[in-house]
Amino acid sequence: MQEKIKVTINKKPIEVEQGTTIYKAAKELNIHIPVLCYMNLKDMGIEHNPGGCRMCIVEVEGARNLPPSCVTKCTDGMEIRTNTPRVLNARKTVMELILSDHPFDCLICAKSGTCDLQKMAQDLGIREIPYQGEQSTYREDTSPAIIREIDKCINCRRCETMCNDIQTVGALSGIYRGFEAVVAPAFEQNLEHSPCTYCGQCVAVCPTGALTEVDQTNSVLGALADPRKTVVVQTAPAVRAALGEEFGMKAGTLVTGKMTSALRELGFDYVFDTDFAADLTIMEEGTELLDRLGKHLKGDKDVKLPILTSCCPGWVSFFEHHFPEMKDIPSTARSPQQMFGAIAKNYFAEKIKVKREDMVVVSVMPCVAKKYERSRKEFSVNGDPDVNYSITTRELAHLIKQANIDFHTLDDQDFDQPLGESTGASVIFGTTGGVIEAATRTAYELHTGKKLDKVDFKQLRGMEGIREATVDMDGTQVRIGIAHGLGHARQLLEDIKKGKSQFHAIEIMACPGGCIGGGGQPLHHGNSQILIDRQKALYKEDAGKAIRKSHENPFIQTLYKEYLGEPCGERSHELLHTHYFDRKKRWIKK
Amino acid sequence: MSSVKVELHQKDVDKIKAIAKEHHNEPEELINVLHATQEFFGYLPAEVQEIVGEEMNVSAAKVFGVVTFYSFFTMTPMGRYPISICTGTACYVRGAETVLDEFKRQLNVEVGVTTEDGKFSINCLRCVGACGLAPVVMVGDKTYGRVSPDGVKDIIDEYKDAE
Incomplete structure (x- = not known):
């Protein structure tokens, strides 16, 4: 047992363990110290405290200077004051200095209202910037999904921690020094030419408007205003569990019905559900799994196992960049977003007699990478993308606010048919463990020919970064692995590479928590309880559904009967499957 | 880049x-x-x-x-004959800057840049531990002491026609 030490903060005594920082000790006393660069993502095991912003300075009796509380450890007998005039004055000066090198376009900044810097300047009552001087400038970098406006960067380096330590993507790093210091990809390339997966976790933790998603709300409004266009919208499962937060509702409030109403009020011609396509994904991916597993059990040595899920575009980019030699292991099934796009622009367009080019498909996603995914060339026909625009949960909230829709008083409406019907299995696609549970429900019944009475596979649920479980499919033991967060995915991939992996199937989602923690969701500001609440909401929606197995979705059955034929059949392959590319850069001359 | x-x-x-x-x-x-x-x-x-x-x-x-x-690392190729001018305190007070300016003028390149023919590059360094010889210039591993602006041409000529 570690020895405890005694300190006082604002004259309140507290005992803490040796090694506790002043910031954490104060937190235990409910004494608030403002922080800007500091970030504590407890459940991901990451504490980011470079001590760089100097907002968290405090006064320590006997110390000459004002130490930053996020990195300074308590020592026995320390007398700490967090709000003396000296501290407040210094804090104000620090803020004025930060702002002296920050653009003043808050009114039109994408982060306005949710910006940590703006809030802190407000809290400190800054009304003028006494320091006038040169401002650092850096070119803007626009990629298909993320915009870097480095002039707004305050060098907190949170993005660097997410990109390198949590996601192990390694796209961003602090470069140069002093006034020239910026965060950038290697060799100051644009993001597009870096190994960035567009997972958007950097965007999710950026305290300012330096990193934002590419805003497509204006394009969506343009399509809605065009009378020649039939505008179809699809909403991903994780959106309904988080959108309410943008309107002040508690995390985990399900707003499926209100969201559907709002989309109708915005003027979408058809309000459909990506969940429908998630059920379709299960049909294709589940069939592929059973096919590979069956061959494996018959002793086929050439069959590739484990099969890896492929619904997450951040994850797909990750293995294309970092593990291209393994690109034939993941399922070839397209993501639900892309399956939806292909079905909408082929099957549905035909059905309602609308020409492909007159249909606009919009997706609402918890995700930033989906913007990139929709732009991939293989998902276009003659330059017309299957999904025209992809907006995040945050962007949808902006659209609703822009249209003056009172979200709270909206009635609960249902999705349109036929692409709006979904099962409980598809709803849980939005959380880590959900895709593989959904696949297991269908694979079990198809494999055994028996009816599954208990559809909840609790052993697959949870929040640990890497989980494993064995599912008994009537005597066949199927070993399943689950990883969320790309750093955890990397660990499982390294095992496969070394031939050490024991799994038959692995589910991977790029974002911590899965899509509920996606880069396009309402900002959680490091509070991981929000993710847990969103997860609970999805399991609740699943439990409340009449049909909870993808293959029992009647509209999916009709789709196969009328149009697709068999899962993994010829037409399915053409519309619902894809292939992957080696995106690793090589400079070596052969 | x-x-x-x-x-x-x-x-x-x-x-x-x-x-x-x-x-x-x-x-x-x-x-x-x-x-x-x-x-x-x-x-x-x-x-x-x-x-x-x-x-x-x-x-x-x-x-x-x-x-x-770190300023020591460079992404531009140095010349075949990298010229380093010491601008440490001792060399500086004995006129290193005028020597540096003369090198820049004669080679027509700035500090950290390589001449077009790839022969010379100019860099500054801080104290080579030969303050008695200040101002000091190094070309590759060879040291030149008590260099004056007038002596710059001779040093360059020594390498100009080499190879």
């Missing part, structure tokens, strides 16, 4: 791999590996940094971060 586009040959890659291995491919050894690599190639082009990163298990972005942080 201030680097010349280069295509590495397998033997270059093998050299980097060997240097990384000497340092046990430990990420903590990155700076030492970059030192040794720069010594071999004369500079650190992007392509070299990528291989170093791969071998050291550090992202190219991080390697680039280190290379741009």
Whole structure:
């Protein structure tokens, strides 16, 4: 047992363990110290405290200077004051200095209202910037999904921690020094030419408007205003569990019905559900799994196992960049977003007699990478993308606010048919463990020919970064692995590479928590309880559904009967499957 | 990106791999590996940094971060005859700056830049420990003491027609 030490903060005594920082000790006393660069993502095991912003300075009796509380450890007998005039004055000066090198376009900044810097300047009552001087400038970098406006960067380096330590993507790093210091990809390339997966976790933790998603709300409004266009919208499962937060509702409030109403009020011609396509994904991916597993059990040595899920575009980019030699292991099934796009622009367009080019498909996603995914060339026909625009949960909230829709008083409406019907299995696609549970429900019944009475596979649920479980499919033991967060995915991939992996199937989602923690969701500001609440909401929606197995979705059955034929059949392959590319850069001359 | 586009040959890659291995491919050894690599190639082009990163298990972005942080590392190839002018205190007070200006004028390049023919590059350094000879200039490993602006032409001429 570690020895405890005694300190006082604002004259309140507290005992803490040796090694506790002043910031954490104060937190235990409910004494608030403002922080800007500091970030504590407890459940991901990451504490980011470079001590760089100097907002968290405090006064320590006997110390000459004002130490930053996020990195300074308590020592026995320390007398700490967090709000003396000296501290407040210094804090104000620090803020004025930060702002002296920050653009003043808050009114039109994408982060306005949710910006940590703006809030802190407000809290400190800054009304003028006494320091006038040169401002650092850096070119803007626009990629298909993320915009870097480095002039707004305050060098907190949170993005660097997410990109390198949590996601192990390694796209961003602090470069140069002093006034020239910026965060950038290697060799100051644009993001597009870096190994960035567009997972958007950097965007999710950026305290300012330096990193934002590419805003497509204006394009969506343009399509809605065009009378020649039939505008179809699809909403991903994780959106309904988080959108309410943008309107002040508690995390985990399900707003499926209100969201559907709002989309109708915005003027979408058809309000459909990506969940429908998630059920379709299960049909294709589940069939592929059973096919590979069956061959494996018959002793086929050439069959590739484990099969890896492929619904997450951040994850797909990750293995294309970092593990291209393994690109034939993941399922070839397209993501639900892309399956939806292909079905909408082929099957549905035909059905309602609308020409492909007159249909606009919009997706609402918890995700930033989906913007990139929709732009991939293989998902276009003659330059017309299957999904025209992809907006995040945050962007949808902006659209609703822009249209003056009172979200709270909206009635609960249902999705349109036929692409709006979904099962409980598809709803849980939005959380880590959900895709593989959904696949297991269908694979079990198809494999055994028996009816599954208990559809909840609790052993697959949870929040640990890497989980494993064995599912008994009537005597066949199927070993399943689950990883969320790309750093955890990397660990499982390294095992496969070394031939050490024991799994038959692995589910991977790029974002911590899965899509509920996606880069396009309402900002959680490091509070991981929000993710847990969103997860609970999805399991609740699943439990409340009449049909909870993808293959029992009647509209999916009709789709196969009328149009697709068999899962993994010829037409399915053409519309619902894809292939992957080696995106690793090589400079070596052969 | 201030680097010349280069295509590495397998033997270059093998050299980097060997240097990384000497340092046990430990990420903590990155700076030492970059030192040794720069010594071999004369500079650190992007392509070299990528291989170093791969071998050291550090992202190219991080390697680039280190290379741009420390002024010793350079991404521009140095001349065949790298000229270093000491601008440490002793040399400075004895006129190093006028010597530096003369080199810049005669070669028509700035500090950190290489002449078009690839022969010369100018860099400043801080104290070579020969303050008795101030101001000091080094060309490659050769040291010149008590250099005055008038002596600059002779030093350049010594190398101009070499090879």
